[in-house]
Amino acid sequence: MSSTTFEAAVSAALSEESRRRGKRLGKALIWATAAIAVLWFTGAQIGMSPLALVKGIPFMADFFSRMFPPDLDHLPLLGDATLETVQIAVWGTLIAILLSIPLALLGAKNTTPHPIVFHVTRLFLNALRAINELVFALIFVSAVGLGPFAGVLAIALHATGMLAKFCAEEVEGVDRGPIEAMQATGANRLQVILFGIVPQVIPAFISYSIYRFDVSIRAATILGLVGAGGLGFSLIKTMKLFKYHETATCILVIFIIVLISDWVCAKVRARII
Amino acid sequence: MNVNAPVAEVQTAVKPMISIRGLSKTYTGGVRALNDISMDVPPGEFLVILGPSGAGKSTLLRCINRLVDPSAGQVFHNGTEITGHRRDLRAIRRQFGMVFQQFNLVKRLSVLTNVLAGRLAYRSMWRSLFYSFPEADKRIAIECLARVNMEQKAFQRADTLSGGEQQRVAIARALAQQPMVILADEPVASLDPKIARQVLGYLREAAQELGITVLCNLHQVDYAREFAERVVGMSRGSVVFDGLTSQLTEDILHRIYYREPGEAEKEEA
Secondary structure, three states: OOHHHHHHHHHHHHHHHHHHHHHHHHHHHHHHHHHHHHHHHHHHHOOOOHHHHHHHHHHHHHHHHHHOOOOHHHHHHHHHHHHHHHHHHHHHHHHHHHHHHHHHHHOOOOOOOOHHHHHHHHHHHHHHHHOOHHHHHHHHHHHHOOOHHHHHHHHHHHHHHHHHHHHHHHHHOOOHHHHHHHHHOOOOHHHHHHHHHHHHHHHHHHHHHHHHHHHHHHHHOOHHHHOOOOHHHHHHHHHHOOOHHHHHHHHHHHHHHHHHHHHHHHHHHHHHO | OHHHOOOOOOOOOOOOOEEEEEEEEEOOOOOEEEEEEEEEEOOOOEEEEEOOOOOOHHHHHHHHOOOOOOOEEEEEEOOEEOOOOOOOHHHHHHOEEEEOOOOOOOOOOEHHHHHHHHHHHHOOHHHHOOOOOOHHHHHHHHHHHHHOOOHHHOOOEHHHOOHHHHHHHHHHHHHHOOOOEEEEEOOOOOOOHHHHHHHHHHHHHHHHHHOOEEEEEEOOHHHHHHHOOEEEEEEOOEEEEEEEHHHOOHHHHHHHHOOOOOHHHHHHO
């Protein structure tokens, strides 16, 4: 390339760069303006007001002062409820893991037996995720009665919706190469899935499952609000009886469980992945 | 074009651009990759380091820009020792552009942004936070792209390019660093022979024009014969040959690749 054509090519590219940057900047400005307008409007609609928060500080302080110090004599009474909370989370997550494996394969474009199965599965998973654990718990309390079993079912269904969707997306994103290689060996569809796809998604699936257990623990601590077992029942009971020092103890125990589960999950994750 | 003027124009005293003395590397786990390597590379030379896979070529290049820390020995750059300098590590690395076998472009970024990344070591963290570069850097980056005839594709995403094009962009990224040395680690190992020659041609031409010293790892004898001025042959972590390309005899190739004379041609074919 002669030096004049070189210079011409360079300055052409430079001006193209500034043209593109201008266009990008313009677009960004338009979108940013629109986004700010919408956010401002919705903020006003739902009554977002920093002033109200500031004015509320004394009331919050009053509430907390009534809770402090936590009544540690109440602690032994929470032992059973704490154990129950963890048990609900373990069972709920375990059922969700088992259910989500087949559902993920049915609900992934590249492994589903038929497009109709794919759409029905995704619709079902969306429904599971759309319904909150508390709502599920209400339904199951009326179906199987008050107690932790309703909580287990509630967590299992909602968690299945999340785990299966995440895992399906992971399945859709796998590397095509190994799949082709398995197909080339003459393996059937299920064999291709088992040998070409499953090994690729296992690390992500384990990671999601561990995260989901963490979420389940937190969900299990409030299921008692609707009578589905665990610490939530003690929480709501003490609050309704205005025994705020005991409420504080419940919150403290929930906090400690979440801390421990977070720590355990981090350890397990580091060990497996 | 002055922006890309050779940094190493003064070649009066033939002070080596790179001197390596007694360099050894043992990886944790006991693998001895480099065994007492010593060599000098004069400024502006296109040096090919030839050897089979596992000979320690990659480790040698990475010990120079310290992507790998050597276990023993020293590397001098322009007469200054650069091993053991923890503090100026990034300033040292800036002097050495690197080209990789797998190109290592950031696939989701545009070609131009990939090349602009070569300017990062010159710029502040605050500016980089907004992915913003000064006009001068853009000019440098586009000039480097034009050197490898890739300025037409500056605004495409890097993953839309073919392998040969990606490696040309990677060379442009190394050039944008305005380095004194380019370390090319098997730059054409994943390209077909025609494209490989083209890419090596771009690398040699740009280096010659800008006075950049090149250390290029290769495992193909015919490319070494075609492009190198001087060849260093490595085998099992040691230098077994150091001389002009014309001195590469069958006997020496046998020592590098530890195989029977005559077999070399068969494997190349």
